[in-house]
Structures are given as structure tokens and as C-alpha cells.
Amino acid sequence: MIGPNGEQLGVVSSREALQKADEAGLDLVEIAPQATPPVCKIIDYGKFAYEIQKKEKLQKKNQQVSVLKEIRLHPNTDTHDFDFKARHAANFLEDGDKVKVSVIFKGRELAYTVVGENLLKKFIERLDDIAKVEQEPKFEGRAMHAILAPQKSKKKK
Numbered sequence: 001m002i003g004p005n006g007e008q009l010g011v012v013s014s015r016e017a018l019q020k021a022d023e024a025g026l027d028l029v030e031i032a033p034q035a036t037p038p039v040c041k042i043i044d045y046g047k048f049a050y051e052i053q054k055k056e057k058l059q060k061k062n063q064q065v066s067v068l069k070e071i072r073l074h075p076n077t078d079t080h081d082f083d084f085k086a087r088h089a090a091n092f093l094e095d096g097d098k099v100k101v102s103v104i105f106k107g108r109e110l111a112y113t114v115v116g117e118n119l120l121k122k123f124i125e126r127l128d129d130i131a132k133v134e135q136e137p138k139f140e141g142r143a144m145h146a147i148l149a150p151q152k153s154k155k156k157k
């Protein structure tokens with residue numbers, strides 16, 4: 001058992017621990033239930049719960065969530081559209097999001113999968129300086145996909 005000021009009171013029975021907590025006008029809180037014997041501390045439970053909530057909130061705030069954005073192309077995508085979509089992908093990557101680049105094939109375009117594969121490779125080369133390939137181009141159904149992740153860059157000052 002640990003006292004209200006952080007001093008160790010040794011191993012005491014649960015009845016005696018509850019009595020000491022009651023005398024101090026505080027609560028008996030189990031800090032480490034896995035330990036043998038379990039460690040308890042005499043503290044104000046409301047303050048203890050508030051501190052835990054504050055720590056969790058801080059951890060959640062510092063956690064970075066990665067979002068997967070998708071850019072869709074077709075084998076016959078024109079150069080202007082290609083450049084426009086590459087700029088969008090670059091913006092997504094700079095914001096820290098992952099980008100899934102998909103080349104969608106319709107009808108007879110399926111006979112020209114090489115064109116789509118070249119388009120994906122060109123897209124990856126265009127973003128080579130700010131992105132790394134997380135998943136190589138892969139053909140699934142009527143689409144070919146590749147996933148790009150932002151490169152770990154030096155933090156801005």
C-alpha cells in the first residue's frame with residue numbers, strides 16, 4: 001500500500017487499508033492489480049480519474065491518423081488530366097495521406113493492360129521524390145492498383 005503522500009506503508013490487509021483511506025478522507029485505488037500482492041494507493045479518485053483522462057486525451061491528440069485517398073485514371077487519360085491528378089496526389093501526400101492510384105479498364109480497354117501499367121509507372125515516377133511505393137502495381141478485376149505512402153521527411157522548423 002502507498003500512502004497519500006507517496007510513502008510506502010508496506011503490506012496491509014484490505015480492511016486496514018480501507019480504514020486508513022477513510023481516516024484520511026480519501027479513496028483507496030488499486031494501481032497495479034497484476035502485482036502480487038496488488039498495489040493500492042490512498043488518493044482522491046476524482047483527481048486520479050481526471051489525470052488519466054487528461055493523459056489519454058493528450059495521446060489521442062498526438063496520434064496521427066493516416067487516410068487513404070484514391071486517384072482514378074483510365075488508360076486513355078490525357079496529359080493535362082494526368083498532370084492535374086498527379087498534383088492532387090502530391091498534395092495528399094504532403095498532407096500525410098496515403099494515395100491509391102487506380103487505372104480502371106472498361107470494355108475493350110482490357111486488351112491494352114500494358115498501357116495502363118505504363119501509366120501507373122509514369123505516375124509513380126512523377127511522385128518519386130515525395131512518395132514511396134507501399135504496394136507495387138497489381139491487377140485486380142477490371143482495375144490495376146498501386147499504393148503510395150508519403151516519404152518520411154525532415155520536420156519543418
